[in-house]
Amino acid sequence: MKIIATSLVALTLPSLALAAELTVETAAGAASLAAQPDKVVAFDLAAIDAIDALGVALAGVPEVSPPAYLAGAMQGVDRVGTLFEPDYEALAVMAPDLIVAGGRSQSVVEPLSAVAPTIDMTIWGGALIEQAKARLATYGEIFERGEAAAELTGALDDKVAAVRDTVADKGDALIVMTNGGKVSAYGAESRFGWMHAALDLPEAHPALDAETHGEAVSFEFIAEVDPDWILVIDRGAAIGQDGEAAQATLDNPLVAGTKAARNDRILYLDSAPLYLAGGGIRSLMGTLDEIETGFSE
Structure with missing residues (x-):
């Protein structure tokens, strides 16, 4: 036995x-x-x-x-x-x-x-x-949390679809990140490009490089592109760094002359979730909520 x-x-x-x-x-x-x-x-x-x-x-x-x-x-x-x-x-x-x-x-x-x-x-x-x-x-x-993961994924899919409908036919956008007094712009293939790709949000300037820290741009560039919307990430605020805030950096006549500024369509996003935890499920949902609200007003 x-x-x-x-x-x-x-x-x-x-x-x-x-x-x-x-x-x-x-x-x-x-x-x-x-x-x-x-x-x-x-x-x-x-x-x-x-x-x-x-x-x-x-x-x-x-x-x-x-x-x-x-x-x-x-x-x-x-x-x-x-x-x-x-x-x-x-x-x-x-x-x-x-x-x-x-x-x-x-x-x-x-x-x-x-x-x-x-x-x-x-x-x-x-x-x-x-x-x-x-x-x-x-x-x-x-x-072994497959069911919970599926529920979160379903909620994300629903939110993306809703925000895609919200931004549809409301113009193009330029995604910028400020870092003190410096400004970088991000295209559809960049770290923040999902806001274009997933939401079918047209790029105001489709030729931007997919660089890690974006493509350094001037205020003259922003004025020339003249986007309908400007989505702003404040790197300094995201990492708790002292320095010039994004609103102060973009407060100048060149930016003020854009369609985005004239129509009050500069959207300052909550930068820490987007910059530090990009791709996290709650980070994504939070940013999508902000975009949905901003484009609905």
Whole structure:
């Protein structure tokens, strides 16, 4: 009987091992990891956004000032270094089951992988909405929250469709980011380009480069493009940096002469969620709400 019992255990072990493994899609392709990890560290604010939205608590996060809506998700959670310089010693002591990195922490995915299983969940570019939904689906698989992930995805799809209808036939737009007294503009393939691509919002100047920090532009450029709408991201405000605010930077005769300014269509977006946690499900929903409200007035 003992021999039979031992044999039965041996037969069940492979199936248990298979059940404990999960293959998921990441920014770097398919990755295998343990299913339903208990102790998880995240080094990306968009990931923290999505994971928290699924009701999953994290064991470690980076030392960073988050957007206000993520403060609760990070309150009381162990800090394990910064986005760019993880505390590898603290991580080794913590021994997490999974580390989620990406975006600003993408460059440390490889060294983090030497400490614990690490996945790259970067979200980037004009197809940001689709990437965000794919990452959310992956988190749903990892944490066995597939139903919750599907509900969030459905809500996002509904919101995108509603905002697309709202902005339809209301003119073109120029997306700009201010940084002190400097201004950059962003096209459809850039980090903020999803606002054009997902919403079918025409570009006021379609020839902009898809640069990480946008294409540096002058106030003369803005006046020449003469957009119907200007969507503004204030980098200084997003990172809590002292300096000239976006409203002050754009308060000049050249910008004031544009159709956007004359028709009160300069929309100052809540910059921290958009700049720091771009691609997070709640970040996206918040920005979409702002655009919907702005284009409805």
